């Protein structure tokens with residue numbers, strides 16, 4: 454049975470590579486090594502079978518139950534995927550929806566033998582708060598109709614549900630811009646990040 458959690462502001466920022474306090478606390482709390490990734494809004498997925506250097510990726514997949522996978526976010530969607538055989542942590546923003554990073558993560562899990570995959574999306578900016586310019590709104594809703602709703606606002610979660618229609622997804626329904634308990638780049642321009650973490 455997979456175990457997962459999402460941190461909030463209270464846990465401290467997991468973005469800071471100088472101050473490692475929150476990272477150390479996380480590893481201590483989980484009693485596992487926590488694998489992070491260098492996220493660039495790509496669609497690269499790294500399969501991790503032992504704790505190592507930080508890969509350039511926006512999705513991590515493992516079948517090793519001794520490793521916890523972390524995705525760092527402020528307003529993007531932290532998507533955690535689980536199955537009996539493998540788990541994944543995926544960073545899904547606007548670019549990630551377009552480049553299908555989540556679809557790639559599911560494929561990698563299946564390559565590791567995963568079946569009956571399900572997912573949960575933690576705190577992220579909601580469709581009522583995520584405003585983009587009119588051109589971007591037009592371009593993205595054309596490709597991903599489900600993201601449309603409020604004028605010039607994108608609902609990325611709805612887009613992800615549409616994209617991953619084969620598997621059950623749930624949403625914690627916490628908006629980082631509205632809820633002050635979470636770091637939000639949009640709300641305050643801050644650099645702090647919370648994480649979603651998962652392990653088998």
Ligand SMILES: [Zn+2]
Nearest residue numbers: 579582628631
């Ligand atoms: Zn909101």
